Amino acid sequence: MITLKYCTQRGARWAPFVFFGWVHFIACSNDEQAVNALRQQFTGAMIEQHQVNIVYSDSGMAKIRVTAGVWEDFTSDEEHPRQVFRQGFRVEILNASGRVTGYLKAQKAVRRMSDQVWVLTGEVEVIQEGGNALYTDAMEWDRIHQVFTSDSEVRIIDKGEEVRGKGFEAKEDLSQYTIFAVSGHFEGQD
Secondary structure, eight states: OEEEEEEOOTTOOOEEEEEEOOOOOOOOOOOHHHHHHHHHHOOSOSEEEEEEEEEEEETTEEEEEEEEEEEEEOTTOSSSOEEEEEEEEEEEEEOTTSOEEEEEEESEEEEETTTTEEEEEEEEEEEETTSOEEEEEEEEEETTTTEEEEEEEEEEEETTEEEEEEEEEEETTSSSEEESSOEEEOOOOO
């Protein structure tokens, strides 16, 4: 093992010091049974990345920007392929000119690869252009059907009015929603 250490002092020149340690050589083999045994024992993420910034596009146009503190890729897990975003997760929805029209954030998100559902937990917020907002502790985001669902407590701000309840289903753009066990005050049009 080679270690390089650089020392500096005021007015002194850089002085590299090299320390040599033991070097160990390990023989490798391509024993298929041994390789499969090692593969089956590993249960961690195949990829882990910190300070993530991912842009999803369609036909060359950026549509969604995802940021997270940590991204872990478990897509090679045969039973439960998934991607995990933790230490803060934020999705920004972009219009055709690239302007943010709304965002979704949570402490953690798990994207199930089997059905493209995102499970969001911890201080979940959805804010849409125009001021409509949804706040909950946990929900599922079905990207294929473009809906949010949950059995958790929810608070929705719709055109300045607040509605609370437990359990909900809402369109991704918050244009329509159903809240179960409703409470709060809503002054509708007469």
